[in-house]
Amino acid sequence: MPRPPASILFCALLSAWPGLSAQAPAALPECAPALDVQEFRARREALVRSIHGQYKDGPFVVLVRGGIERADMGAFAQDQDFLYLSGVSEPNLALLLVPNPDGTLARDELLVPPPSRFQATWDGNFLAPGEAAAQRTGFATAGNVRSLPRLLEQLLAVDDAQAKRPALFTLMKAAPRLGSTQDKAAQAAGGTRADRLDGRDSREAAFAEKLAEAHPGLEVKSLEPFVHRMRWHKSPAEQELIRQSTRIAAEGIGEAMKGTRPGLYEYQVAAVARYVFSLRGAGPDAYAAIVGGGPNGCILHYNACTRRLEDDDLIVMDYAPTLHGYASDVTRTFPASGKFTEAQRKLVQDVYEIQQALLADVKPGARLRDLDRKCGLLLEERGYTRDHGPCHHVGLAVHDPSVDVLQEGMVITVEPGAYLRDQGMGCRIEDTVLVTASGHENLSGHLPSTPDAIEAFMKQRGVIEVPVGLGP
Numbered sequence: 001m002p003r004p005p006a007s008i009l010f011c012a013l014l015s016a017w018p019g020l021s022a023q024a025p026a027a028l029p030e031c032a033p034a035l036d037v038q039e040f041r042a043r044r045e046a047l048v049r050s051i052h053g054q055y056k057d058g059p060f061v062v063l064v065r066g067g068i069e070r071a072d073m074g075a076f077a078q079d080q081d082f083l084y085l086s087g088v089s090e091p092n093l094a095l096l097l098v099p100n101p102d103g104t105l106a107r108d109e110l111l112v113p114p115p116s117r118f119q120a121t122w123d124g125n126f127l128a129p130g131e132a133a134a135q136r137t138g139f140a141t142a143g144n145v146r147s148l149p150r151l152l153e154q155l156l157a158v159d160d161a162q163a164k165r166p167a168l169f170t171l172m173k174a175a176p177r178l179g180s181t182q183d184k185a186a187q188a189a190g191g192t193r194a195d196r197l198d199g200r201d202s203r204e205a206a207f208a209e210k211l212a213e214a215h216p217g218l219e220v221k222s223l224e225p226f227v228h229r230m231r232w233h234k235s236p237a238e239q240e241l242i243r244q245s246t247r248i249a250a251e252g253i254g255e256a257m258k259g260t261r262p263g264l265y266e267y268q269v270a271a272v273a274r275y276v277f278s279l280r281g282a283g284p285d286a287y288a289a290i291v292g293g294g295p296n297g298c299i300l301h302y303n304a305c306t307r308r309l310e311d312d313d314l315i316v317m318d319y320a321p322t323l324h325g326y327a328s329d330v331t332r333t334f335p336a337s338g339k340f341t342e343a344q345r346k347l348v349q350d351v352y353e354i355q356q357a358l359l360a361d362v363k364p365g366a367r368l369r370d371l372d373r374k375c376g377l378l379l380e381e382r383g384y385t386r387d388h389g390p391c392h393h394v395g396l397a398v399h400d401p402s403v404d405v406l407q408e409g410m411v412i413t414v415e416p417g418a419y420l421r422d423q424g425m426g427c428r429i430e431d432t433v434l435v436t437a438s439g440h441e442n443l444s445g446h447l448p449s450t451p452d453a454i455e456a457f458m459k460q461r462g463v464i465e466v467p468v469g470l471g472p
Helices: 006-016 037-054 080-086 117-123 131-137 145-155 182-194 203-214 224-232 236-259 266-279 294-298 342-359 368-381 451-458
Strands: 060-065 094-099 105-112 141-144 167-170 220-222 290-293 314-318 331-335 411-414 417-420 425-428 431-435 440-442
Touching (some): 037 060, 060 080, 060 145, 080 094, 080 224, 094 145, 105 131, 105 145, 131 141, 145 203, 203 220, 236 314, 236 331, 236 451, 294 314, 294 425, 314 342, 331 425, 342 368, 342 425, 342 431, 342 451
Antiparallel strands (some): 060 094, 290 314, 314 331, 411 431, 417 425, 431 440
């Protein structure tokens, strides 16, 4: 199992171990604030206009439910599409959108649970129905979520003139939360559904079925295509959040690199980065820390982090936090000893050169499929095999909704990798990249990635130096 989080581990270490050295990291620009409520309002307006422009069969209602309260003691993480449209990260919410005949927004309502003194005692004050919640969140109104069945009876009633109900657009696929992706959520839901001793469908699929039962003749349509098209492009404010999240990720990995040496455990290397993430005010991890020493570096999503590093281990470190819900994705490959062997140096240099060739093609109009094809050819030319694609979109999910043709304002990764399993070493170099009008901006390009630069960088003293021998 992974070790305790860095926020716990290092607080204890700093106070209890005189041999543990810590120094304040250099100042970074102040982290970008959370997005303004007017941006979320504009998204809801744009969503309704988009549906109105494409759906020609009559009136419709948009209903989006947020994530439910967790069944454990962990921190709540909002479903990504609900967060994208509302900016509100509290459990058991819903939102209702109803257009005017011209496609403008007639009803913009957030539905929240009524206040609970008991819950406030344990978890703090949450939003409550009323004007204060509406002003705070930017919705036109904030009502009681318990009234949702009654509201749907009214909004979905049969129209006498058209002799049919308004259509309902809602989320139909299993919802990913923070640290997950649409594919992962669908995979988990499919596994439960296929289990002959379980058979449950996703919450979203069950909801659509209940709606059809309660409102005969109701046309329930998927909202995901409309929302996900919007998520492809990042606004300037979103770009700044991802830029800051990436900068924090790069700093955390950089400090981990400087503090690494043989004898440490993989989880201790991860803990140094998590300490920096927390110090910078970043949110939860965008995904589980990947710190693979030696043969573990050939496991693409390795996150056990239990190996004790050996002198000749090459380490693949893939780790990033979120900031106000927005993810990043950064990977570097470096030697545990601080000095590459000849074979390690060749592997890392090869992957670096392939990455640079791919980065040169990132610009508006480029296709991910072409970058993927080019990556495979470049790997094969150097005697490697292709284990994974080199690019994916990044946003509220580390693997955000994807489209093939790149446009200005999109954010992707560029991450070629080569894995020599027979030699017990792998390499991946990954940067988060913003597509600009004239090309691209490498948001994590300042973190050393060539063998020479890494060796020089690892000679520097890190923020945290963990004494060897603090493991079990």
